[in-house]
Amino acid sequence: SNALDREVQDVYYVTVLARDKGSPPMSCDATVTIYIDDINDHSPRFTQKVYATKISESVAKGEAVARVVAVDNDVGFNAKLTFSLAESNRQHFYIVSDDFMNDTGVGVVSVGGILDREAVPSHRLHILAIDEGTPRLTGTGTLIINLLDVNDNAPTLANQHIPIILYENQFPNRPVSEVSAHDRDTLTNGPPFEFWV
Numbered sequence: 001s002n003a004l005d006r007e008v009q010d011v012y013y014v015t016v017l018a019r020d021k022g023s024p025p026m027s028c029d030a031t032v033t034i035y036i037d038d039i040n041d042h043s044p045r046f047t048q049k050v051y052a053t054k055i056s057e058s059v060a061k062g063e064a065v066a067r068v069v070a071v072d073n074d075v076g077f078n079a080k081l082t083f084s085l086a087e088s089n090r091q092h093f094y095i096v097s098d099d100f101m102n103d104t105g106v107g108v109v110s111v112g113g114i115l116d117r118e119a120v121p122s123h124r125l126h127i128l129a130i131d132e133g134t135p136r137l138t139g140t141g142t143l144i145i146n147l148l149d150v151n152d153n154a155p156t157l158a159n160q161h162i163p164i165i166l167y168e169n170q171f172p173n174r175p176v177s178e179v180s181a182h183d184r185d186t187l188t189n190g191p192p193f194e195f196w197v
């Protein structure tokens with residue numbers, strides 16, 4: 001006497017026998033089809049617990065940068081999925097549901113704000129997949145977006161006014177002073193610097 005589970009078996013064919021009390025008894029039988037209706041007893045779940053991607057920090061607003069996939073073992077509205085981002089992620093990204101098919105939801109993550117690797121090099125997005133059952137059930141996933149550097153910062157000199165005193169007898173091409181500079185980009189877009197006078 002196991003409980004019915006639509007996700008295991010969603011239809012039963014039962015043979016019903018009707019017999020009268022006559023002597024001899026007469027009977028007939030019929031096959032009854034029983035459909036098991038779905039209840040929302042499965043939460044959506046992402047096909048990966050953690051998704052990760054790398055994008056340029058110069059990616060423009062509105063550009064799609066990642067897709068996430070969630071499935072739900074129920075059917076109909078109990079498996080129809082919409083996606084949502086945690087409040088804290090909405091400053092830089094947004095997510096919309098792609099075409100829904102076969103109880104599988106696809107969420108497309110796009111850039112919704114200005115990205116700056118120098119300010120936030122990596123974004124950890126908390127994604128919700130929510131079905132439309134009653135009550136609605138939720139699954140959670142994580143998308144890590146690492147930003148690749150673009151050379152969008154000029155180096156700055158530590159001191160804008162560096163007094164350099166040269167004497168008339170010095171040889172040219174000798175180091176005359178120490179100057180330091182700083183660049184907010186990564187090494188390939190920053191030091192070593194070339195200095196020109």
Ligand SMILES: [Ca+2]
Binds near residue numbers: 038075
């Ligand atoms: Ca179910």
Ligand SMILES: [Ca+2]
Binds near residue numbers: 041
């Ligand atoms: Ca469900």
Ligand SMILES: [Ca+2]
Binds near residue numbers: 151152153189
């Ligand atoms: Ca730079």
Ligand SMILES: [Ca+2]
Binds near residue numbers: 118150152184186
């Ligand atoms: Ca940069």
